[in-house]
Amino acid sequence: MIIKEKIALVTGAGSGLGNDFASALLKEKAAAVCLVDIVENGDKIASDLQKEFPQSDVTFYHCDVTNHSLFQGAFEFVKKRYGHIDIVCNSAGVAAYDQELEASVRALRVNLEAVYYGTKLGMEYMDKEKARGGVIINIASTAAFYPTDSGMCYNASKAGCVSLTQSAGSRYNLERCGVRVNALCPSLVDTPMISSTPGLREMIAALPNGRHEFLSIKAVVQGFLQLVENAELFGVAMAITPWSGTSIIRNNQNYITFEM
Numbered sequence: 001m002i003i004k005e006k007i008a009l010v011t012g013a014g015s016g017l018g019n020d021f022a023s024a025l026l027k028e029k030a031a032a033v034c035l036v037d038i039v040e041n042g043d044k045i046a047s048d049l050q051k052e053f054p055q056s057d058v059t060f061y062h063c064d065v066t067n068h069s070l071f072q073g074a075f076e077f078v079k080k081r082y083g084h085i086d087i088v089c090n091s092a093g094v095a096a097y098d099q100e101l102e103a104s105v106r107a108l109r110v111n112l113e114a115v116y117y118g119t120k121l122g123m124e125y126m127d128k129e130k131a132r133g134g135v136i137i138n139i140a141s142t143a144a145f146y147p148t149d150s151g152m153c154y155n156a157s158k159a160g161c162v163s164l165t166q167s168a169g170s171r172y173n174l175e176r177c178g179v180r181v182n183a184l185c186p187s188l189v190d191t192p193m194i195s196s197t198p199g200l201r202e203m204i205a206a207l208p209n210g211r212h213e214f215l216s217i218k219a220v221v222q223g224f225l226q227l228v229e230n231a232e233l234f235g236v237a238m239a240i241t242p243w244s245g246t247s248i249i250r251n252n253q254n255y256i257t258f259e260m
């Protein structure tokens, strides 16, 4: 997919990687990017990006993505404003320690339930029968494959995100709806998620064998853009670490197809 002149919706774009993905799409001359987040300063964030990219239209839609009807409102807003959607990125996410029951359940809701909503809505709103097809990028983590020993729900949400993406991104579904679905699985990146999770930075610093090393934003964004642009990539998980680089993980492609 050529990003130039495309219409994108990015969740979690109020901070960290989501904001980096939104900026990257604007650098590639996307016609419009809608930032979907629960941050209170979203209008300022959008306004600052609008000043940086005056040729594009940057909007902010305040929404808790765990609320399906509110989340659908973001899709309706974008469709009404531009007529269609081409790119959806589900980056909204939260960390949680096992000791925190409510935060852990919240992590399952934000990192998995809401990614299901965003993927389902994306496939519906970009369906080639009603629209023009498109691409969905779900932000998982290497924690999906290499779980940290604290964060059961976080790890499970990311593993579920990969599985959900492989299911939605099958060749059968691509041929049916014309929407590619991929997962991006970075290892640690120095974002506000790290800074805002008490004790996490110290635990990371103590990781052995170089596993404390943070990925560069540049490497993560390059992986994101590849998943958006490369039409050959669908139903894949792209793992990126500083020590192994980029790995494309395809499931066995032996899907069970239920004719719905």
Ligand SMILES: NC(=O)c1ccc[n+]([C@@H]2O[C@H](COP(=O)([O-])OP(=O)(O)OC[C@H]3O[C@@H](n4cnc5c(N)ncnc54)[C@H](O)[C@@H]3O)[C@@H](O)[C@H]2O)c1
Pocket (backbone or CB within 6 Å): 011, 012, 013, 014, 015, 016, 017, 018, 036, 037, 038, 039, 063, 064, 065, 066, 090, 091, 092, 093, 094, 110, 111, 139, 140, 141, 142, 185, 186, 187, 188, 189, 190, 191, 192, 193, 194
């Ligand atoms: N930072 C890392 O080390 C790392 C590594 C791998 C994957 N990830 C994943 O990358 C994604 C982005 O994380 P980040 O590191 O940029 O964190 P971040 O905290 O900087 O950004 C997360 C954003 O999601 C938003 N958000 C949270 N709950 C929401 C909700 N219910 N509705 C709408 N928006 C909501 C937050 O307001 C925030 O703006 C997450 O899915 C995270 O799990 C992060």
Ligand SMILES: CC[C@@H](O)/C=C/C=C\C[C@@H](O)/C=C/C=C/C=C\[C@@H](O)CCCC(=O)O
Pocket (backbone or CB within 6 Å): 094, 095, 096, 097, 140, 141, 142, 143, 146, 147, 148, 150, 151, 154, 155, 186, 187, 188, 197, 200, 211, 241, 244
């Ligand atoms: C506090 C528990 C949980 O919520 C913490 C999340 C912390 C950061 C975000 C997470 O997505 C990143 C985890 C990355 C861990 C680092 C390394 C391994 O996952 C990768 C190891 C791969 C290898 O050894 O080759």
